[in-house]
Amino acid sequence: QAETQVQLALDWKFEGPAAPYFAAIDNGHFAEAGLAVEVLAGQGSLDAIPKVATGAYPFGFADINSLIKFKDQNPDAPVVMVMMTYDKPPFAVIGRRSLGVEAPKDLEGKVLGAPPPDGAWAQFVPFAGASGIDMEKITVEPVGFPTREPMLAEGKVAAVTGFNFSSYLNLVRLGVPEDDISTILMADHGLELYGNGIIVNTDFAAANPELVKGFLAAVAAGWTDAIADPAAGAAMVIERNPAGDLDLETRRLQMVIDANVATPWVAEHGMGGIDPDRFERALVQIGETYDFAEAPDASAYFTDAYLPEGGFPLR
Amino acid sequence: MSAEIELRAVTHAYRTETGPLPVLRHLDVKMPPGSFTAFVGPSGCGKSTLTKLIAGLMRPDEGQVWLGGQMVRAPRATVGMAFQNPVLLEWRSILSNVLLPLEIVPNTLSRAARLDRARELLALVGLSEFEEKRPSELSGGMRQRASLCRALVHRPEVLILDEPFGALDAFTREDLWQTMARLRAEERFTAVLITHDLRESVFLADEIVVMSARPATIQYRMASRLPAARDLDILYTPEAVEMLATLRRQIQIAQGRDAA
Amino acid sequence: MSAEIELRAVTHAYRTETGPLPVLRHLDVKMPPGSFTAFVGPSGCGKSTLTKLIAGLMRPDEGQVWLGGQMVRAPRATVGMAFQNPVLLEWRSILSNVLLPLEIVPNTLSRAARLDRARELLALVGLSEFEEKRPSELSGGMRQRASLCRALVHRPEVLILDEPFGALDAFTREDLWQTMARLRAEERFTAVLITHDLRESVFLADEIVVMSARPATIQYRMASRLPAARDLDILYTPEAVEMLATLRRQIQIAQGRDAA
Amino acid sequence: MTLLRKIAVPLGAILVFLLLWEWLVWAKGWPDYKMASPSDLWPAFWKYRWLFLENGWQTLWRTVAGLLLAVVAGTGIGMVMGFSRLAREALYPLLVGFNAIPKATVVPIMALIFVGRHDFNTIMIAFMISFFPIAVSVSIGLSTLEPEYRDILRALGASQLTVFRKIALPKTLPEFFGALKVSVTLAFIGTNLMEIVSPHGRGLGALFDSGKISADYPLMFAVLIALAFLGIVLYYIVVALEKVFAGWAERAPG
Amino acid sequence: MTLLRKIAVPLGAILVFLLLWEWLVWAKGWPDYKMASPSDLWPAFWKYRWLFLENGWQTLWRTVAGLLLAVVAGTGIGMVMGFSRLAREALYPLLVGFNAIPKATVVPIMALIFVGRHDFNTIMIAFMISFFPIAVSVSIGLSTLEPEYRDILRALGASQLTVFRKIALPKTLPEFFGALKVSVTLAFIGTNLMEIVSPHGRGLGALFDSGKISADYPLMFAVLIALAFLGIVLYYIVVALEKVFAGWAERAPG
Ligand SMILES: Nc1ncnc2c1ncn2[C@@H]1O[C@H](COP(=O)(O)OP(=O)(O)OP(=O)(O)O)[C@@H](O)[C@H]1O
Ligand SMILES: Nc1ncnc2c1ncn2[C@@H]1O[C@H](COP(=O)(O)OP(=O)(O)OP(=O)(O)O)[C@@H](O)[C@H]1O
Ligand SMILES: [Mg+2]
Numbered sequence A: 001q002a003e004t005q006v007q008l009a010l011d012w013k014f015e016g017p018a019a020p021y022f023a024a025i026d027n028g029h030f031a032e033a034g035l036a037v038e039v040l041a042g043q044g045s046l047d048a049i050p051k052v053a054t055g056a057y058p059f060g061f062a063d064i065n066s067l068i069k070f071k072d073q074n075p076d077a078p079v080v081m082v083m084m085t086y087d088k089p090p091f092a093v094i095g096r097r098s099l100g101v102e103a104p105k106d107l108e109g110k111v112l113g114a115p116p117p118d119g120a121w122a123q124f125v126p127f128a129g130a131s132g133i134d135m136e137k138i139t140v141e142p143v144g145f146p147t148r149e150p151m152l153a154e155g156k157v158a159a160v161t162g163f164n165f166s167s168y169l170n171l172v173r174l175g176v177p178e179d180d181i182s183t184i185l186m187a188d189h190g191l192e193l194y195g196n197g198i199i200v201n202t203d204f205a206a207a208n209p210e211l212v213k214g215f216l217a218a219v220a221a222g223w224t225d226a227i228a229d230p231a232a233g234a235a236m237v238i239e240r241n242p243a244g245d246l247d248l249e250t251r252r253l254q255m256v257i258d259a260n261v262a263t264p265w266v267a268e269h270g271m272g273g274i275d276p277d278r279f280e281r282a283l284v285q286i287g288e289t290y291d292f293a294e295a296p297d298a299s300a301y302f303t304d305a306y307l308p309e310g311g312f313p314l315r
Numbered sequence B, C: 001m002s003a004e005i006e007l008r009a010v011t012h013a014y015r016t017e018t019g020p021l022p023v024l025r026h027l028d029v030k031m032p033p034g035s036f037t038a039f040v041g042p043s044g045c046g047k048s049t050l051t052k053l054i055a056g057l058m059r060p061d062e063g064q065v066w067l068g069g070q071m072v073r074a075p076r077a078t079v080g081m082a083f084q085n086p087v088l089l090e091w092r093s094i095l096s097n098v099l100l101p102l103e104i105v106p107n108t109l110s111r112a113a114r115l116d117r118a119r120e121l122l123a124l125v126g127l128s129e130f131e132e133k134r135p136s137e138l139s140g141g142m143r144q145r146a147s148l149c150r151a152l153v154h155r156p157e158v159l160i161l162d163e164p165f166g167a168l169d170a171f172t173r174e175d176l177w178q179t180m181a182r183l184r185a186e187e188r189f190t191a192v193l194i195t196h197d198l199r200e201s202v203f204l205a206d207e208i209v210v211m212s213a214r215p216a217t218i219q220y221r222m223a224s225r226l227p228a229a230r231d232l233d234i235l236y237t238p239e240a241v242e243m244l245a246t247l248r249r250q251i252q253i254a255q256g257r258d259a260a
Numbered sequence D, E: 001m002t003l004l005r006k007i008a009v010p011l012g013a014i015l016v017f018l019l020l021w022e023w024l025v026w027a028k029g030w031p032d033y034k035m036a037s038p039s040d041l042w043p044a045f046w047k048y049r050w051l052f053l054e055n056g057w058q059t060l061w062r063t064v065a066g067l068l069l070a071v072v073a074g075t076g077i078g079m080v081m082g083f084s085r086l087a088r089e090a091l092y093p094l095l096v097g098f099n100a101i102p103k104a105t106v107v108p109i110m111a112l113i114f115v116g117r118h119d120f121n122t123i124m125i126a127f128m129i130s131f132f133p134i135a136v137s138v139s140i141g142l143s144t145l146e147p148e149y150r151d152i153l154r155a156l157g158a159s160q161l162t163v164f165r166k167i168a169l170p171k172t173l174p175e176f177f178g179a180l181k182v183s184v185t186l187a188f189i190g191t192n193l194m195e196i197v198s199p200h201g202r203g204l205g206a207l208f209d210s211g212k213i214s215a216d217y218p219l220m221f222a223v224l225i226a227l228a229f230l231g232i233v234l235y236y237i238v239v240a241l242e243k244v245f246a247g248w249a250e251r252a253p254g
């Protein structure tokens, strides 16, 4: 039987967290669903979302918070998230214990490095609100992406905003002892936002509902494989990333699994779905820093129509 | 292989920042096919301007120029022109500079035939040794000679020469006069010569036109009284001496000096 | 305000792709301060090359050039030069072209004095009307005259003129001869004149040097037998006529024709 | 008449271009996130007019500073390469190699070496990306100067520098200004690169980024148009300078 | 002798540059992530030598394709602008505006409009970023051609095109090739921009990205040096072409 060609536009480059898709390819999960999938690297969620919205690619992987803003600006755009992957978003504050940063409150009176367009920095206000930090007491230093971790490594700032799995590993690479690095995942301190998930072009999905369901099931199977053997998963990434570093990507994958994907909520409710109440609270938190053009409508951003009842069990 | 040239009431002025500068006023000249006409006149009177009008590089403000029975509206391939300032293309050898018109003008010559023609002309002006040199490797007079070859190479019906021998010593110049006379017999072009050398005009031309100072009008026309076949000695005949004297006087008048 | 020029065994060849081209061979000439020396010779023999050697724009392969008791190793501000091809700067007016040397050469003239000097020279050559024009708005002969002014404007000790009147009609040229003679009396430069007009050399020079064909040697030198104060009529005196005849013969020899 | 024409022709061309663009987007039915149309941009301009003014100014002054540096250094390097064949042969490959390196990748290095010195970094990138065309044009202008022109001044014992100032520079002024027009556009790209790749929250690049964060496509396109507009403004300043300098060369100098 | 010199001088200059770099890094004690030193790069080159070869080739051919397009289109636009004053006044501001827009922001738009056509997109960006200098130089070459030169051919009734081919083009060849040298470097930047901003997994840009993912700083620097090297190679090809074309102009053409 002929396999249907579809593409998946990632939000980022081929790093450890991309392993599940390659696992789904290499282990034949996509093929079982009658799909031949091409995975494309990307340059951020706002690169992936229009690719799907314009119909150029049927599937994408993007941050739901970016999707919410995108849909608010372009209400007619035919794109929606159909599977939540990062139950906890990777938004984090990375600090150094030796500089006195271990918990959110420690940030007061310190210098925080933040690139103005950084995704994690964009959520800092609701995070600060939820964890009771007085923003007035923090000195925010705008830093560039390239200088963020080096400045922390050199102690010029006490903490930076960033993704838990990127900034941490970058710091390790720069020679900061691991026990000196503290990761404050915002989701652990009152930030209700969700993270990344699979998005789909709604026109495409309406025409091929079964295909979408099969696609999501295969992705979930890929996650199961990656969780079972992260090293094997990372190896599949390295195959596609010529100069990649296996150990590094294995670690990165493991961090994503532990911190962002296999959360207690997912263990209980399965992977892929969302908690509607939390999502409503998340929309309120987004509203703290973003002016909605129209009243937010949760159903425009996420649908569980293509998920099996009870989500995908991860183990 | 030659064409009549006719100027009909040609008037021209240059538009400059300080207003128009009238240069030519109401010129009427008819030069029959195969004739050789020399124009002499004071510096800056408008001689080079006249050559550009005949070549069709400029249109006169008033009046018309006719070549071979057609009114000139644009330049045409049947004209050969040697400019007063012999601009050669530095990125080409002398030979290749001379060949240039043959690359432009429609013709059926083979490559060998073109080369023969160009080499022959260069030999006539004494530049055989310099065929492969660059223009910057030539002296002023040599460049002028190369430029003359370029004007002739495509056997034009009308040949316009603007002071072609200005930078040459007396003997090289006299040699080239004779070369011109011989070429003229062979190729039968209609020639217009601008010169400031009266002996040159007397030796080469059938008719000599003296132009007045700017704005130039035709001040005097003199048909040659010399036989068609001429050698240098002819300049010492009484007719030639008399022609020279008359021309000198006319130019003196042209420049606004008393002819006394 | 004038300097001696001395050529000591000057030999020069151009390096070309096809090997060296010997141009000057063993030239020895001494031109006393304030003297006026004319060089005549066949086209392409090396006259312009000689001017460049004297100006210090090139160094001779062998031998030396001395100016005012110093060996020439580089150009110097006390030289004024009119090139055979009068290159004027198109982005400057004629007046400003003439002023150029005064911007380069160290001098204490006020702006007004400079303008006076330049305007005065332009008037002498009949270009007063054209001070504010661009070079491209001038005729060939007018450009040559402007270039002459540029050579003179900074009152050089040594004046080098390479066919300065080549594009001028007989009368303008004779006017300028007289202008030159007057200037020379006033400004006392040592002058080197390249020309192909023998009458010009006889009228202007104290000494006339005939150069042989390339590679040029000095073939003949003639001290003028004319009085220092000259007007045009002097060219019809027996001395002048004889000088002219001798020069003609010498040039004929220089070109390798039998002087017979 | 001619002044009117000088203004009307470019304006007309720009108008035609905008209309074509509007029509293309309309005909293809492209959504904003694929390609916004000119008519979508006005609201964005109006809404953020103060931000545009302020950030536009931020971008502009850094660009101009980088460009000035590029003119000075480019002319200097060009002179060295133009006068000395040795320098030309030695420097050209180095410069070409340096310029073939995408500046986007140089930005992080600069940002790391000169941490926090945003203005300096931005100006340096604008400079680095834009000096090469100027250096090339000056070097070619000098090395292809006809000897006849050079000799006019050299015969008077003028120095190389004087020859450059009085002859070579005015003679290559058209090419120099042509190179400057290229450099203007490159300098803008440089400034923006820094503003986007190593964001410090100022300049039109920052505005672009903030449009990107909130998926405000009309704002993003509006920023690009603002950049193009600034480029055109700077271009006309260059054209005006060209006139002034030509005018200076025209008059009898003192 | 001269050939030796032609090779020795640039090589020497590059060597001096590398030594200075090495020394600077050593003297400042900069870590790899700030600035790698040349001696760190050899292992990276050696380890990934096949990847360098393959990706270098990918980058090179797309760059050359974009450049060829730029030469053709740039010459065409330059001719139109050079011959017609109207076209010059109308097109210049548009082109300047277009060029002042950072191509990094155009890449995503291109990638959306021509989905999946990676080669085409890459070549187009390389073209878009590099045609302007060529257009400017051709246009200036034509519009500043001295009438004396033009008249030589016009007197024979030659067409504008012939005047361009026989006089204007050869006469501006030095400037044209100067512009080409600038365009070469720009085209490389264009290709890489596409490879980095809209990754399709091929070319040196992809290798750079992959070095970036694993924070392999020596690899990243090695890619930059490889780009510089390719730029220099292309530069010498341009120089060779310059010779060939000058040589062609030298010989008596048939
Ligand atoms: N392009 C131009 N623009 C404005 N004026 C010009 C232009 N060309 C020539 N002139 C003026 O027209 C007049 C005639 O110039 P032309 O070159 O025809 O003179 P000519 O007779 O050839 O002089 P010469 O014997 O010195 O070469 C001169 O006064 C000159 O200043
Ligand atoms: N730059 C150069 N390179 C090579 N050869 C040259 C160069 N300049 C001149 N020559 C050659 O040197 C010889 C003498 O040239 P020069 O210009 O001195 O002659 P000239 O006496 O001034 O001639 P004319 O009276 O024709 O101006 C010529 O044969 C010429 O071909
Ligand atoms: Mg004339």
Ligand SMILES: [Mg+2]
Residues within 6 Å of the ligand: B139, B140, B141, C047, C048, C049, C084, C162
């Ligand atoms: Mg000469």
